Amino acid sequence: MSSDTTKPRLRRHTVEANGLSFECLRSGEGDRLALCLHGFPDDAGSMVPILTRLADAGFTAVAPYMRGYGPTDAAPDGDYSATALGQDAVALSVALEHRFDTDDAVLVGHDWGAVTAYAADQVDSDAFSRMVTMAVPPGFDALLLEYPKQLLRSWYMWLFQVPDVPERALRWRNYGLIEFLWELWSPNWEYPDARIAAVKETFRTDDTVSNAVQYYRDTVGPSISDLLRGERPDIEDVPSVRTPTLVICGEQDGCIGPGLFDHAGEVIEECRVVRVREAGHFMHQERPDVVGDEIVSWLTNGD
Helix, strand or coil, X not given: CECCCCXXXXXXXXXXXXXXXXXXXXXXXXXEEEEEECCCCCCHHXXXXXXXXXXXXXXXXXXXXXXXXXCCCCCCCCCCCHHHHHHHHHHHHHHHHHHHCCEEEEEEEECHHHHHHHHHHHHCCCCCCEEEEECCCCCHHHHHHHCHXXXXXXXXXXXXXXXXXXXXXXXXXXXXXXXXXXXXXXCCCCCEHHHHHHHHHHHHCCCHHHHHHHHHHHHHHHHHHHHHCCCCCCHHHCCCECXXXXXXXXXXXXXXXXXXXXXXXXXXXXXXXXXXXXXCCCHHHHCHHHXXXXXXXXXXXXX
């Protein structure tokens, strides 16, 4: 671990969207909106390197704490499915464009933020002109049986289906499982002490632990049930993603194997896949300059 001495230009504010109150980090005053969505086990602070790069490129860049995380409201109906997350993203884009008088919204998502991006395209393919997804490929469920090693990599997803156990595991020994997953998924990342401390503080807030686990139960659980019934999904059956999308993966990702990203073009109608060398699952924090350049280029130049 290392010390984090950066002081980015950030503001905090609250946005009402889709019946929830979202606590957000914001950087920039540009005339284009960039919605930046974090994953697990993480929080909005993980998107700070992207926020600042996008702000410098002329965007108003906003990173909300996802539904159920920390200061953002929990889902009143307990719904943490991918569809609900996609609806959040679309509603946030509308609310933020109105609030900051911006236009031509784009979406950047990491991990669950990437899942949200694919779902948002199904909710409204016109909501975002371009997207960037990091660390999760489209059609992940349909690729599991083609990559048996991924079934082992995804052990934590199976664990999270068990009642009560994952909640206790996440809280055990001062949220040590978060550090374990970060080190397993990004083995060469010397993450800042301040960053891991901030994420642990988010997970101590209200019911964040239970809500974060519910993401897996609501979205991954049905897919596991299908597999147990012998229903094998096919990548050809995955709904097309119509929004032009840049897909980024880390070559050293210990969570999702880089091979799964070979199929992105079979799902996304217009896409580019970038593999980041010497980076794992948290590539946007491990190699912020490389990843930031790719994101800005895709969102501004389209290539």
